[in-house]
Amino acid sequence: QKEVEQNSGPLSVPEGAIASLNCTYSDRGSQSFFWYRQYSGKSPELIMFIYSNGDKEDGRFTAQLNKASQYVSLLIRDSQPSDSATYLCAVNGDTDKLIFGTGTRLQVFP
Amino acid sequence: DTGVSQNPRHKITKRGQNVTFRCDPISEHNRLYWYRQTLGQGPEFLTYFQNEAQLEKSRLLSDRFSAERPKGSFSTLEIQRTEQGDSAMYLCASSPRITGTSGTGELFFGEGSRLTVL
Numbered sequence: 001q002k003e004v005e006q007n008s009g010p011l012s013v014p015e016g017a018i019a020s021l022n023c024t025y026s027d028r029g030s031q032s033f034f035w036y037r038q039y040s041g042k043s044p045e046l047i048m049f050i051y052s053n054g055d056k057e058d059g060r061f062t063a064q065l066n067k068a069s070q071y072v073s074l075l076i077r078d079s080q081p082s083d084s085a086t087y088l089c090a091v092n093g094d095t096d097k098l099i100f101g102t103g104t105r106l107q108v109f110p
Numbered sequence: 111d112t113g114v115s116q117n118p119r120h121k122i123t124k125r126g127q128n129v130t131f132r133c134d135p136i137s138e139h140n141r142l143y144w145y146r147q148t149l150g151q152g153p154e155f156l157t158y159f160q161n162e163a164q165l166e167k168s169r170l171l172s173d174r175f176s177a178e179r180p181k182g183s184f185s186t187l188e189i190q191r192t193e194q195g196d197s198a199m200y201l202c203a204s205s206p207r208i209t210g211t212s213g214t215g216e217l218f219f220g221e222g223s224r225l226t227v228l
Binding site for chain 1: 143151199201217220221
């Protein structure tokens, strides 16, 4: 079983819609959760991190964490074509390293 | 530029040759990580340092791979006797000391070094 699981997509949403990206993780001891965006041929860039159960909002992005269900999600409101990228979920492992999922490819069409 | 710097950005080599990549982290970050990424996959952890100490190395990592961070600043990743399966993007990231909140601090990635083994 993979430690961090994401649907590879592609997830296609129209411009202006809400994109919902999901991630599950296996290690109940995980404490830190991150969302990275990666454009094709580029390196990952941090969008958000969340440590506590509940929601965390930053502009058009909202991260949601449910530790009981071992589930993390990222909502992107008012999706734009420039949001088209691969979104990587990352979770801290049993030591101080991040374990990444395979990423979900998001396509926002005009 | 105060971000993470990696070089070379691209390296093409023949099977069996040795290659070395360099990473210069953000200056105030004491943690440095190496990851490998292949097409369609997420970054795969290789190893990490806190200052000059190598704290963890992936069990999946062949002994052909070695990393150093001699003075706690820049780091090098060397691959000996390269194989075609080593072709990937090698990503370096740095992270500040963990303070306040629990868990791992966020990672800041460099642009990566793409290796092609012919």
